[in-house]
Amino acid sequence: MSLRDPAALEGWFFRILARRAANHRRWSAVRTRFARSFVPEPSPAPNPPEPALRARIAAAMDQLSEAQREVFVLVYLEGFTLDQTAEMLGKAPGTVRTHLHRALGTLRSELAEVMAELD
Template sequence: MDGRLDDRSPWYAQCEALYREHAPRLLRLCRLLLRHSQEAEDVTHEVFLKLVESYRATDRAVAWGPWLTRVAVNACRDRQRAAWWRLWHGALEEVEIVDRDPTPEAATLTGETREHIWRAFRRLSQRQREVFVLRHLEAWSTQHVAEVLGLSPGSVKRHLFRAVACLRKGLEEHS
């Protein structure tokens, strides 16, 4: 085989199904961690290129959802460690996290309240954002977050506690 993708192969169909299933979630995750839409899209595409490479080379069963998340978080970290990122990245973008069928309580959030939430979220450290997003938005267990991020469960709890405290403080300042 010459290395090109063959859209008739079984692994191609399986990778495509994984893409359809996980791409929106990973894109949202990358947007939250990178705070920039285009960079998040680039990283998401890189993650799925790594999936294709790994899928073809793997002959064992893999839980691809957690694998994709771990690769995405690491790719976001790598992107932020790059010197050009720190020089170039000035403006922050907001990621819209809106439920398609919002509850009445969610529907009452005003633009001003959202802005205060984002300001508080931006104050979190990178590790706190990662832990908060994986634990509360992805609804992962503390143990699972610890495994993916290479932390102890106690460290995850500590980062999560500090993130929630920072968010509360930011929202209390708004009230």
């Protein structure tokens, strides 16, 4: 048995991976909220700059919609092209470009203070 289009396998695989990651993120948030309702949080200790920066980036990423986050991660963190990302997610390339544009706008506005501090 041979695969007709090996490139289709990669798209299929990453589509499954993206859905599993979204499911994991959703259920992780549910588990965290559930645990917080029963376990008191310890008082926060002073954080060094690097964890604080990571927390701000994570908070900015949380402002993105699921679709925007998926596209941003696949293009900028995983290095896929817009066309590959569109194929993996089963969306039109124009839709992927729109999600990416909106994600970048949101991240720029959310992290403007961080960028000003780094300059």
